[in-house]
Amino acid sequence: MNRRIKLLGSGKYLPSKIVTSSEIDKKLGLSSGWTEKKSGVKQRHHVVSETASEMGAHAVKLALEDANLQMEDIDCIISTSGTYEQPIPSTASLIQEQLNWQGSRIPAFDINSTCLSFVTGLDMISYLVEADRYNRVILVSSEIASVGVNWEQKESSVLFGDGAVAIIIEKSKDGKSKIVASLMETYSEGAHQTEIRGGGTKLHPRNYSNITKEEFLFDMDGKAIFRLVLKEINGFIKRLFNNTNFTLDDMDLVIPHQASGMAMRILREKLGIPKEKYMDIIENHGNTIAASIPMALHEAIKQGKIKHGDKVLLIGTSAGLSIGGIILEY
Amino acid sequence: MNRRIKLLGSGKYLPSKIVTSSEIDKKLGLSSGWTEKKSGVKQRHHVVSETASEMGAHAVKLALEDANLQMEDIDCIISTSGTYEQPIPSTASLIQEQLNWQGSRIPAFDINSTCLSFVTGLDMISYLVEADRYNRVILVSSEIASVGVNWEQKESSVLFGDGAVAIIIEKSKDGKSKIVASLMETYSEGAHQTEIRGGGTKLHPRNYSNITKEEFLFDMDGKAIFRLVLKEINGFIKRLFNNTNFTLDDMDLVIPHQASGMAMRILREKLGIPKEKYMDIIENHGNTIAASIPMALHEAIKQGKIKHGDKVLLIGTSAGLSIGGIILEY
Numbered sequence: 001m002n003r004r005i006k007l008l009g010s011g012k013y014l015p016s017k018i019v020t021s022s023e024i025d026k027k028l029g030l031s032s033g034w035t036e037k038k039s040g041v042k043q044r045h046h047v048v049s050e051t052a053s054e055m056g057a058h059a060v061k062l063a064l065e066d067a068n069l070q071m072e073d074i075d076c077i078i079s080t081s082g083t084y085e086q087p088i089p090s091t092a093s094l095i096q097e098q099l100n101w102q103g104s105r106i107p108a109f110d111i112n113s114t115c116l117s118f119v120t121g122l123d124m125i126s127y128l129v130e131a132d133r134y135n136r137v138i139l140v141s142s143e144i145a146s147v148g149v150n151w152e153q154k155e156s157s158v159l160f161g162d163g164a165v166a167i168i169i170e171k172s173k174d175g176k177s178k179i180v181a182s183l184m185e186t187y188s189e190g191a192h193q194t195e196i197r198g199g200g201t202k203l204h205p206r207n208y209s210n211i212t213k214e215e216f217l218f219d220m221d222g223k224a225i226f227r228l229v230l231k232e233i234n235g236f237i238k239r240l241f242n243n244t245n246f247t248l249d250d251m252d253l254v255i256p257h258q259a260s261g262m263a264m265r266i267l268r269e270k271l272g273i274p275k276e277k278y279m280d281i282i283e284n285h286g287n288t289i290a291a292s293i294p295m296a297l298h299e300a301i302k303q304g305k306i307k308h309g310d311k312v313l314l315i316g317t318s319a320g321l322s323i324g325g326i327i328l329e330y
Numbered sequence: 331m332n333r334r335i336k337l338l339g340s341g342k343y344l345p346s347k348i349v350t351s352s353e354i355d356k357k358l359g360l361s362s363g364w365t366e367k368k369s370g371v372k373q374r375h376h377v378v379s380e381t382a383s384e385m386g387a388h389a390v391k392l393a394l395e396d397a398n399l400q401m402e403d404i405d406c407i408i409s410t411s412g413t414y415e416q417p418i419p420s421t422a423s424l425i426q427e428q429l430n431w432q433g434s435r436i437p438a439f440d441i442n443s444t445c446l447s448f449v450t451g452l453d454m455i456s457y458l459v460e461a462d463r464y465n466r467v468i469l470v471s472s473e474i475a476s477v478g479v480n481w482e483q484k485e486s487s488v489l490f491g492d493g494a495v496a497i498i499i500e501k502s503k504d505g506k507s508k509i510v511a512s513l514m515e516t517y518s519e520g521a522h523q524t525e526i527r528g529g530g531t532k533l534h535p536r537n538y539s540n541i542t543k544e545e546f547l548f549d550m551d552g553k554a555i556f557r558l559v560l561k562e563i564n565g566f567i568k569r570l571f572n573n574t575n576f577t578l579d580d581m582d583l584v585i586p587h588q589a590s591g592m593a594m595r596i597l598r599e600k601l602g603i604p605k606e607k608y609m610d611i612i613e614n615h616g617n618t619i620a621a622s623i624p625m626a627l628h629e630a631i632k633q634g635k636i637k638h639g640d641k642v643l644l645i646g647t648s649a650g651l652s653i654g655g656i657i658l659e660y
Contacts, residue, residue: 086525086526086527088526089521089524089525089649089651090442093651096521102519105516107516107652107654108443108516108650109441109446109514109650111440112420112442113440114419114420124458127454127457131331148534185435186438188424188427188438189432194418195416198417199529201415201474201478204477204546205535206543213536216534319418319423320420322439324437
């Protein structure tokens with residue numbers, strides 16, 4: 001079912017501290033160039049003292065400015081992030097607070113499917129916007145990856161960057177801008193290929209003296225993920241485009257999860273997408289978890305790579321393992 | 331907008347270990363009867379070694395049995411819990427794994443608005459079921475509260491119980507069973523009245539040597555919450571029932587969040603709901619976080635307190651602070 005939604009504005013916030021790949025080479029005692037070659041990242045931003053809700057609120061303010069809107073125009077805030085500022089309350093509530101929107105009564109809650117949180121959130125909320133439940137929704141992905149990386153696991157630690165992005169949507173009046181199709185699939189045979197095992201109810205931080213520090217840090221089996229994604233991706237694309245009038249070739253731009261330079265290249269080649277139709281911002285952002293797809297979407301708009309009416313595919317993978325995609329007429 | 335959804339079945343799982351209030355009196359050195367009087371809880375269940383995904387999978391199996399369905403009939407799994415088993419991946423993915431549903435490709439993701447997660451999840455997914463995006467959805471709330479309570483803060487620590495509940499919904503064919511209205515509001519002036527400050531990106535467990543253990547535990551300012559809820563609740567109810575043909579008096583049963591005996595009594599009196607129309611299972615479950623409303627709904631069905639066509643109000647509060655409600659024709 002088509003969902004008539006329109007992107008009204010977007011905003012991006014990156015922490016001021018830049019971490020270059022050559023700095024990481026030095027820090028980890030790696031040969032010069034290793035980090036950039038492995039990750040495809042030249043530089044990423046890491047927080048110094050910023051919180052996720054502060055970064056999220058900054059991004060929201062920029063998105064409101066971009067859309068020429070204010071608090072009164074908004075009736076829902078969703079945090080679509082793979083990380084959270086505190087276990088309680090929801091990050092969205094903390095963003096509402098950071099915006100000084102106390103008294104607004106705007107509902108605020110979180111949707112989490114790790115790196116796919118924005119895709120899942122946009123997919124779900126589009127039905128509520130289509131049904132006029134909400135008029136204008138802000139989706140915010142604000143991620144602090146740097147605090148959770150394991151520098152001993154160099155392949156994954158070099159990938160990540162911090163940052164936030166906010167996107168404001170409403171129902172498109174002319175019906176031209178819309179979500180044409182969307183699909184999410186979860187393959188739990190890969191549930192333990194991407195993990196942070198400690199920090200929830202299973203290995204609770206109150207018991208930290210019995211838990212090694214590594215359990216609180218990101219752990220990824222990149223090769224196993226590749227194998228599972230490559231096994232499933234063609235079928236996924238087929239099912240996503242099923243019952244649409246489009247094929248992958250009809251897309252004007254593909255915006256993938258900015259997982260790593262290599263992962264993005266493998267996906268692009270596997271799907272046969274030409275380089276110029278493939279949005280790539282990993283070089284100067286790194287993998288910003290769930291913020292990576294909406295940040296690349298924001299950049300695609302700001303860089304003039306898409307115009308109204310263009311067909312755009314958002315596609316990504318997440319821990320779970322899940323694949324998610326949205327076909328959008330921008 | 332009405333959303334035609336029907337509850338096909340439900341299942342509840344409680345850990346076998348029972349903790350009575352008199353045991354807690356003894357453990358905390360309280361006078362006999364203090365715990366039960368303060369909490370309204372005679373007994374609650376606490377996990378010994380069960381994980382959230384194991385409990386959730388048990389509840390799902392019971393719900394499938396109740397509905398006479400199997401894996402092939404399900405096309406979406408949502409974990410609507412206020413706690414999570416691991417920071418990564420989503421609890422829903424881990425439940426899919428525990429069910430041995432690898433290969434099913436059923437999408438699995440989490441919606442989190444703390445104690446309101448089930449209400450928010452049901453509210454959102456109902457639009458997707460109405461629009462035929464998903465045919466049959468399992469919502470699972472599986473909560474391990476006991477690991478996060480602060481026994482030094484006796485007023486809150488005595489409230490909580492562990493457990494899981496699963497509810498299966500589909501589109502109602504005759505259109506009789508439906509969600510008539512729903513509303514969520516967030517008042518971030520109360521964002522710090524209910525917290526677990528440590529464990530996310532702000533006070534990350536990797537830095538546990540700089541974080542006191544209390545920061546990883548539940549902290550609640552009950553009086554401040556009461557004040558804010560009592561200030562907002564009448565307006566909330568008015569806005570929830572606005573544009574429906576019903577008033578609160580038309581409800582056959584009100585199912586509140588089982589927060590505490592006292593909180594439930596104050597809410598009931600403030601709204602003028604007769605005792606016999608107010609679902610109360612706190613005595614032998616405690617506050618099971620987001621599982622509390624669907625568990626009380628499950629009990630209402632199993633105890634024959636509601637029949638098809640009855641009008642039911644689900645209403646609760648959560649950290650944030652948020653209030654959420656759904657008017658359901660069962």
